Amino acid sequence: MEEIVEELLTDRILTAVKNRNAKELKEIFEVTPNIDIAEALDEVEDAAVFLYIFRTVNSEYTSDFFTELTNEQQEMIINAFTDKQLIELLDNSFADDIVDTLEEMPANVVARVLKACPADLRKDVNNLLNYKDNTAGSVMTTEYLDMKDTLTVKEALKIIRQRGKDAETVYTVFVRDSKRNLLGTINLDDLIFAKDDEILSDVMDRDFVTCNVNDDQEEVANMFKRYDLNAMAVVNNENKIIGIITIDDVVDIIVEEATEDIAHLNQISNMDEPYLKTPVIKLVLKCVPWILILIVLQMFSTLIISRFEGAIASLTLLSFFMSLVTDAGGNAGGQTTTLIVRSISLDEFGRGDFKRVIWKEFRVALCIAGIVGAFAFAWILFETSVGIANVAESIKGVQEAHPGWNMSEMSVKLVVSGLIAATLFVAMIVSRMVACMLPFLAKAFRLDPAVVCGPFTTTLVDVITLLTYFLLWTFVFGPMLGL
Numbered sequence: 001m002e003e004i005v006e007e008l009l010t011d012r013i014l015t016a017v018k019n020r021n022a023k024e025l026k027e028i029f030e031v032t033p034n035i036d037i038a039e040a041l042d043e044v045e046d047a048a049v050f051l052y053i054f055r056t057v058n059s060e061y062t063s064d065f066f067t068e069l070t071n072e073q074q075e076m077i078i079n080a081f082t083d084k085q086l087i088e089l090l091d092n093s094f095a096d097d098i099v100d101t102l103e104e105m106p107a108n109v110v111a112r113v114l115k116a117c118p119a120d121l122r123k124d125v126n127n128l129l130n131y132k133d134n135t136a137g138s139v140m141t142t143e144y145l146d147m148k149d150t151l152t153v154k155e156a157l158k159i160i161r162q163r164g165k166d167a168e169t170v171y172t173v174f175v176r177d178s179k180r181n182l183l184g185t186i187n188l189d190d191l192i193f194a195k196d197d198e199i200l201s202d203v204m205d206r207d208f209v210t211c212n213v214n215d216d217q218e219e220v221a222n223m224f225k226r227y228d229l230n231a232m233a234v235v236n237n238e239n240k241i242i243g244i245i246t247i248d249d250v251v252d253i254i255v256e257e258a259t260e261d262i263a264h265l266n267q268i269s270n271m272d273e274p275y276l277k278t279p280v281i282k283l284v285l286k287c288v289p290w291i292l293i294l295i296v297l298q299m300f301s302t303l304i305i306s307r308f309e310g311a312i313a314s315l316t317l318l319s320f321f322m323s324l325v326t327d328a329g330g331n332a333g334g335q336t337t338t339l340i341v342r343s344i345s346l347d348e349f350g351r352g353d354f355k356r357v358i359w360k361e362f363r364v365a366l367c368i369a370g371i372v373g374a375f376a377f378a379w380i381l382f383e384t385s386v387g388i389a390n391v392a393e394s395i396k397g398v399q400e401a402h403p404g405w406n407m408s409e410m411s412v413k414l415v416v417s418g419l420i421a422a423t424l425f426v427a428m429i430v431s432r433m434v435a436c437m438l439p440f441l442a443k444a445f446r447l448d449p450a451v452v453c454g455p456f457t458t459t460l461v462d463v464i465t466l467l468t469y470f471l472l473w474t475f476v477f478g479p480m481l482g483l
Contacts, residue, residue, distance in 0.1 A: 009040040017049050022056045029061040038068035045073075047080040054085065063092035067101065070277065074101055078109055086116040094168055095124040096141035096249070102129065136220050137213040139253065140234045140243035143167050146174040147200060149183050154196035160188070169246050172231040175204045180240040182233050184208055210235045213242060220245060221253045222347040261345060290455065297459040301326070301466055308470040314401070314483045317394035317412070318473060321380070321420050322466065328376075329427035329465040332368065333457045336361065336435035341449045344439055354440055361436040362429070369428035377421035384413040391416075398483070407481050419477040423469045430468070431461040 009032065016024040029037065041049070050073065054062050066074065066089060078086065090098065090113070098117070102110045102125070114122055124142040131137030145167045147156050156173065164170040173191065175184045184204030194203045210233045211220050224232065224247065234243040275283075305312075305322070312318050340357070343349060349357065383389045391412055398405055435457045439449035 006036075006040050009036065013037065013040060013053075014044075014049065017052050020052070025053065025056050026058070029057045029065070034061065034065040035068050037065060041073075042070065045076070047076050050077050051080055054081075054089070059088055059092040063089060066093070067097045071101075071105070075105055075109055078105075078113060083116055086113065087118070090117050090121060094141050094143050095121060095128055096139065096168075098125050099128040099138075131213065134217045135213065136211045136215045136217060136234050136245060137243070139217055139220075139249050140213070140245050141168045141249075142243045144174060144231075144244040145170060145172075146176050146180075146241060149175050149177055149199070149201040149204070151200050152196065153191055153194045153198045153200070153203065156186075156191055156200060160191075168244065169231050172244075174233050174241055174244065175200050176241055182208070182210060182235060182239070182241045185233070208233070210239075210241075211245070212237070217253045218257050218345065219347065221250050221257065224250045225346070257345065261341060294455055294458065297455060298462070300459060300463045304463060304466045304470065308474070311470050311473050311478065314398065314478065315394055315412075315416075315481070316397055317384075317389060317391060317416055318419075318469075320389050321416075322469070325420065325423050325427060325469050326462045326465050328372070328424055329431040329461045330458055332365075332372075332428050333431035333435035333461045336432045337439065337453045337457050340436055340439045341453060344443060344449055357440075358433070358436060361432055365429045365432035368432070369425045372428050373421040373425035376424045377417045380417040380420045381413055384416065402483075405482060412481065415477050415480050419469070419473055422472055422476075423465065426468045426472075427461070427465040430464050431457075434460050434464070 009028075013025070013028060015021075016028065044050075050069075053065075054077070057065075066077070069077070081089070098113070098121075102113060105113070114125065117125060128138065128140070128142070143166055145160060145163060147159060151159075160170055160173070171188045173186045173188070174182060175186060176182050183201065184206045185208045186200065186204045190203060190205075209223060209227050209229065211223060213234050213236050220232070223229070224245075229247070231244050231246045233241045234245060236242050380389075384391045391409055395407075395409060395412060435453065438453045438457055438460075442449040442453060
């Protein structure tokens with residue numbers, strides 16, 4: 001249904017452009033969200049279409065519409081614009097939106113845009129471009145409402161009416177002293193209901209939250225969630241306000257960080273573009289490195305299997321269940337990794353919570369291990385009884401190698417079922433504990449837990465599970481059968 005609506009919108013826009021129907025085009029922009037229009041024109045590569053839209057539609061709509069277009073379309077429009085058109089577009093854009101656009105542009109395009117920027121806007125854009133990626137400074141905006149604490153409510157409301165159109169948000173006003181030290185904040189509704197002659201210092205909220213310009217953007221997003229904010233001041237090392245971050249920026253951060261964590265947990269490099277817009281070769285290059293790394297790390301599993309080749313030869317039935325025990329251990333570890341990495345990303349753990357998390361996860365692992373072990377014993381007994389796993393052929397092989405060996409088929413079934421159950425019991429506990437501790441270890445070394453934990457958890461769990469499997473057979477269950 002959504003695709004049909006989008007196609008209809010695309011046809012409507014392109015028809016209006018083709019027929020030079022300015023009235024229809026303006027009406028579309030007045031009643032349709034910019035993001036929907038941008039998505040409807042997602043496949044359009046004709047610069048003439050966009051040039052007509054920007055010449056016809058009021059700049060208060062087109063400046064926001066421009067930020068929703070793809071990087072390729074933005075570059076195409078900038079190259080097609082005259083300097084006068086570019087200046088008009090930039091005059092109606094916020095500095096942080098311009099920075100988001102320029103970060104993906106070639107150097108010659110960046111130089112042209114900066115040249116066209118008014119002097120004060122160029123200064124703001126250059127300042128924002130100099131902050132490190134993924135910090136509060138890189139996502140903040142410098143268009144905000146700040147007022148001295150000595151103003152009256154009436155004077156503040158007058159300033160909002162004068163400057164509000166050029167600010168990122170009017171719902172939060174930041175109160176400062178003459179030296180730009182942040183003293184408090186005032187919400188617009190509090191200003192409206194305050195008396196005209198009251199001083200801002202008397203009505204402002206002194207219990208406010210700020211972030212440092214160098215704070216990680218993920219920490220900033222967590223602060224917005226924790227304190228239920230719409231906007232937050234960004235301060236420098238001298239605690240002076242230099243910008244703000246608004247909730248719309250935080251939504252973008254959350255999507256970006258979640259996409260990054262999901263990609264890392266599944267051993268994929270960061271996706272910078274939508275799937276359908278990403279070239280095939282780029283997708284290949286994002287996936288192949290991790291696959292190759294995992295292949296190399298699997299040498300440890302290969303080493304263990306080769307060292308216990310004699311154990312496998314003594315009862316070929318053992319080889320049937322190797323993938324079962326490693327997969328089950330890997331899945332259990334993956335579940336824990338996802339839960340812990342998510343909680344770390346949301347800043348749910350404090351300094352002293354490591355021991356509490358370990359103790360809780362151990363109890364969870366113990367319960368899961370008991371359930372999985374009991375189920376595995378019954379299930380493997382079922383598999384071997386109905387012929388899914390051919391026990392008779394394995395027994396025949398043992399008898400040929402050891403003519404005097406004489407154990408019943410049921411004994412073999414029970415012993416192998418016990419081996420799998422015991423292995424999975426250990427694997428569940430070990431895999432969940434390893435997967436629980438690795439994210440904390442990664443964080444302690446200032447590494448991204450989502451990047452580190454995926455491949456290392458898989459490798460460690462496989463090695464430990466296989467080692468447990470063969471050691472239990474060699475020293476416990478094998479001797480039960482006289483092998």
